[in-house]
Amino acid sequence: MLRQSLTAKLCERDRGELHVHMNGAIPLSIIQNILADESTELPPDFLIERDLVRYTPCQSLASYLTPWQVLRLFPKKRENLDRLTLAVVASLAENNVRFVELRSSVLYLASLQNSSPTQALERLIESSRAAADQFGMRLGLILTVTRGDYSSVALSTLLQAYQNLGEPEDVVGLDLAGDEEIAYPSELPSLYRKAKDRFGLGITIHAGETGRVDNVRAAVKLFGADRIGHGTAASKDPYLLDLLARRDICIEVCPISNRLTGAVPDDEEHPLLEFRRHQVPFVICSDNPAIHQRGLTDDDAAAMTEGLSASDIYQQFEVAKRFSFIEGLD
Numbered sequence: 001m002l003r004q005s006l007t008a009k010l011c012e013r014d015r016g017e018l019h020v021h022m023n024g025a026i027p028l029s030i031i032q033n034i035l036a037d038e039s040t041e042l043p044p045d046f047l048i049e050r051d052l053v054r055y056t057p058c059q060s061l062a063s064y065l066t067p068w069q070v071l072r073l074f075p076k077k078r079e080n081l082d083r084l085t086l087a088v089v090a091s092l093a094e095n096n097v098r099f100v101e102l103r104s105s106v107l108y109l110a111s112l113q114n115s116s117p118t119q120a121l122e123r124l125i126e127s128s129r130a131a132a133d134q135f136g137m138r139l140g141l142i143l144t145v146t147r148g149d150y151s152s153v154a155l156s157t158l159l160q161a162y163q164n165l166g167e168p169e170d171v172v173g174l175d176l177a178g179d180e181e182i183a184y185p186s187e188l189p190s191l192y193r194k195a196k197d198r199f200g201l202g203i204t205i206h207a208g209e210t211g212r213v214d215n216v217r218a219a220v221k222l223f224g225a226d227r228i229g230h231g232t233a234a235s236k237d238p239y240l241l242d243l244l245a246r247r248d249i250c251i252e253v254c255p256i257s258n259r260l261t262g263a264v265p266d267d268e269e270h271p272l273l274e275f276r277r278h279q280v281p282f283v284i285c286s287d288n289p290a291i292h293q294r295g296l297t298d299d300d301a302a303a304m305t306e307g308l309s310a311s312d313i314y315q316q317f318e319v320a321k322r323f324s325f326i327e328g329l330d
């Protein structure tokens with residue numbers, strides 16, 4: 001009885017979501033509607049039912065990323081951006097999410113919508129404001145830059161768009177994502193630090209998801225990261241764990257995603273227990289819930305399967321608030 005009510009209460013708990021990609025959070029039915037509406041041609045041999053969802057551990061990160069072959073083909077129409085944003089926020093609301101930091105690649109959106117980066121960012125802000133208002137949710141946007149040769153140019157373009165719009169409060173942070181084996185221009189970390197100092201934006205870096213512990217160290221020491229996306233590789237380095245704990249840097253732990261991508265192999269314990277042992281702060285997040293066909297509630301359950309207690313989970317709302325880049329959460 002006690003256990004049952006605890007589980008029920010756990011499902012109902014208020015949540016904050018700090019690591020979710022907008023295009024990984026769009027319900028399948030909405031994607032199908034938009035693809036049909038925009039007459040989008042799928043890549044050869046791409047089967048929606050098979051290739052747009054990920055239920056079981058993938059052979060490689062590349063295989064996990066197959067859905068993005070299609071996810072980067074829409075929305076071409078303004079109204080479909082509104083539709084998908086509303087659907088994303090609705091599914092977060094179903095998981096009792098009270099505040100969310102939504103990650104998005106504005107430059108993809110600009111090229112799809114044939115608009116300037118400034119216009120694309122403005123549209124994204126308008127869509128997300130309308131959706132958040134409808135569900136009474138606080139929403140901040142994180143601008144994602146992809147690792148590669150053009151990362152610095154992309155970041156500068158995004159920051160210019162942000163300035164053109166008068167540095168709107170809706171934008172709360174910057175992210176770096178993509179293949180961790182790919183090099184980036186040497187000046188990139190300093191550009192992140194400058195943006196942090198100048199605009200007060202939070203910095204979160206996808207690092208240590210594919211086994212590269214060096215990337216976690218670089219995120220902390222060079223990029224000035226406030227939070228680390230995934231960071232699973234850090235668990236193998238006690239000195240790095242101590243550094244994260246000392247600097248109070250929060251790891252965004254995505255338990256379902258970590259098993260599906262292979263960031264945490266089947267036969268290994270999830271590093272969140274190691275984070276807890278070293279007093280490294282962490283927050284449970286969902287990464288790409290629609291691709292997993294699950295939600296943040298399921299990530300809570302997965303984190304408990306990995307060894308967290310119910311009281312660890314209860315504390316998560318406060319931890320998410322403390323590390324959120326959104327100002328003035330009560």
Ligand SMILES: [Zn+2]
Binds near residue numbers: 019021206229287
């Ligand atoms: Zn991510």
